[in-house]
Amino acid sequence: MDESRRRVLAGIAGGGLASLAGCATGDTADETAFTIGLAADPTDTSRYDNWGGMAPYWTRVIEPLVWGTDDMQPKPWLATDWTATDDTTWEFELRKGVRFHNGAELTADDVVHTFEENILSERGDFVYGWLHLEPGSVTKRDEYTVAFETTDPFPGFPGTIAHNMIDIQPPAADRQAGEIIGTGPFTLEEIRRGQYVRVERFADYWGGEPAPTELTFRAAEDETTRTDLLESGEVDLIYMPAKSRLSSFRDRDDVRVDSQQSAGAVSVWLNIYREPTDDLALRRALNYAVSQTELVETVLEGVGEPARGPISTVIDWVDEDELPAYERDRDAARDLVDQSAYDGTELTCLVDTDMDDGRTIGQVLQSAFEEIGVDVSLEVRERAAINDLTDRGEFHLQIGSTGSNSPGADYLMWESFHTMGVDNKDRYEAEGTGLYNLGGEVDDLIETGYQARDPAAKRDAYIEAQRKIMAAAVVVPLFYQEYVVAADAALEGLELPPIEKFAEWSELTRTA
Numbered sequence: 001m002d003e004s005r006r007r008v009l010a011g012i013a014g015g016g017l018a019s020l021a022g023c024a025t026g027d028t029a030d031e032t033a034f035t036i037g038l039a040a041d042p043t044d045t046s047r048y049d050n051w052g053g054m055a056p057y058w059t060r061v062i063e064p065l066v067w068g069t070d071d072m073q074p075k076p077w078l079a080t081d082w083t084a085t086d087d088t089t090w091e092f093e094l095r096k097g098v099r100f101h102n103g104a105e106l107t108a109d110d111v112v113h114t115f116e117e118n119i120l121s122e123r124g125d126f127v128y129g130w131l132h133l134e135p136g137s138v139t140k141r142d143e144y145t146v147a148f149e150t151t152d153p154f155p156g157f158p159g160t161i162a163h164n165m166i167d168i169q170p171p172a173a174d175r176q177a178g179e180i181i182g183t184g185p186f187t188l189e190e191i192r193r194g195q196y197v198r199v200e201r202f203a204d205y206w207g208g209e210p211a212p213t214e215l216t217f218r219a220a221e222d223e224t225t226r227t228d229l230l231e232s233g234e235v236d237l238i239y240m241p242a243k244s245r246l247s248s249f250r251d252r253d254d255v256r257v258d259s260q261q262s263a264g265a266v267s268v269w270l271n272i273y274r275e276p277t278d279d280l281a282l283r284r285a286l287n288y289a290v291s292q293t294e295l296v297e298t299v300l301e302g303v304g305e306p307a308r309g310p311i312s313t314v315i316d317w318v319d320e321d322e323l324p325a326y327e328r329d330r331d332a333a334r335d336l337v338d339q340s341a342y343d344g345t346e347l348t349c350l351v352d353t354d355m356d357d358g359r360t361i362g363q364v365l366q367s368a369f370e371e372i373g374v375d376v377s378l379e380v381r382e383r384a385a386i387n388d389l390t391d392r393g394e395f396h397l398q399i400g401s402t403g404s405n406s407p408g409a410d411y412l413m414w415e416s417f418h419t420m421g422v423d424n425k426d427r428y429e430a431e432g433t434g435l436y437n438l439g440g441e442v443d444d445l446i447e448t449g450y451q452a453r454d455p456a457a458k459r460d461a462y463i464e465a466q467r468k469i470m471a472a473a474v475v476v477p478l479f480y481q482e483y484v485v486a487a488d489a490a491l492e493g494l495e496l497p498p499i500e501k502f503a504e505w506s507e508l509t510r511t512a
Contacts, residue, residue, distance in 0.1 A: 159408025
């Protein structure tokens with residue numbers, strides 16, 4: 001699942017994503033305890049991803065059947081193996097000897113309960129389209145074998161359920177009452193509303209006893225606040241420090257700064273079914289008006305990679321060298337505007353109020369488009385208002401993102417660009433249009449990629465679909481997102497995966 005199963009309006013370079021902070025340090029501090037500060041409040045029960053009073057991302061209290069590798073491939077976790085027994089049936093073998101935090105052993109009954117009672121029954125139609133499962137499709141074969149019957153052939157199923165929130169919990173857990181029982185290396189100990197979630201080491205963890213005795217996930221939503229906490233020694237580690245202070249951090253011996261390209265990408269999305277952005281020449285002109293490199297170097301202060309396509313290159317079926325290139329060429333852009341049917345109409349560009357640097361990026365784009373003779377008005381709105389406008393197709397441009405929290409990222413192509421994807425389906429069924437769907441051959445290519453078992457065939461189909469999408473200038477790519485971690489130089493044992501929410505804390509230590 002991406003951030004909300006809809007177009008997620010991006011936090012810049014991962015801003016708006018969770019951020020880390022470490023333990024308060026001092027003479028009496030526990031050297032095996034750490035605090036992890038989150039840019040979003042982990043106790044905010046109004047958030048869609050808050051279960052049982054906490055956001056399960058990051059905490060490592062709960063675990064899925066499948067994990068993700070650094071090269072975005074599915075990796076055995078609570079399941080040790082899986083097999084496609086026919087086009088729509090998968091059998092998963094469970095790891096034996098795994099204990100829940102209440103002492104009970106993980107069995108097939110727990111997996112069936114989790115999917116049927118927690119996932120498929122609670123979360124509605126979007127889950128069926130995401131996982132290709134319907135109620136009644138998950139069954140027990142034996143004590144340690146579970147079968148999944150997908151609604152259609154879906155070779156990407158194992159990678160899709162490699163997701164923190166497709167977690168396995170026993171029937172004894174009651175998430176609605178705040179009782180979360182997982183199999184992870186840490187147990188949930190305390191939730192203080194608006195402040196933090198605290199977890200403690202689970203000594204019987206199947207993967208071996210973790211090094212930290214305690215982790216505290218605290219809310220530190222403002223990047224300046226997070227950075228101040230690190231500088232003052234109140235925390236050990238933060239994600240996404242203030243960009244204005246990165247340079248000074250990199251010059252210090254007592255601070256470690258690392259960055260990692262994530263599975264997210266930010267683009268300007270163009271409504272190809274509303275005048276005048278239904279005009280190919282105008283859409284191509286908008287592409288030629290923008291310098292991605294300049295945007296990254298100035299507004300983002302180097303945190304991010306200039307993009308050539310709408311999907312992050314950490315995903316294995318993306319190859320931007322195969323895509324058409326739109327280097328900034330104002331003369332070519334002006335010629336295309338003249339060739340188009342554009343008559344000076346003011347175009348609307350939607351920007352989410354929660355998008356870090358969103359207004360600044362919008363202003364840079366507004367100026368770039370003005371230089372080629374295109375008038376753009378920025379509309380900075382709350383996310384709900386933007387969703388309403390896009391649902392009704394009442395916009396021309398929006399600054400938004402694609403991103404995956406699982407290595408199985410096929411849905412990025414389907415949801416965004418297929419006619420029956422969530423972004424386009426309602427408008428297509430109501431009016432025969434959509435938003436970003438070219439239909440025809442692109443739909444066919446996406447379907448081929450979605451159902452291909454051979455990785456090379458999947459890659460070829462998706463690359464050809466992306467090539468056509470970019471040739472039709474459906475988006476103006478801006479940048480591939482990166483996230484930055486700044487930490488006390490004494491910290492060791494933290495790896496930075498492409499999916500930052502797959503961070504593991506079990507080997508986190510502090511040197512003398």
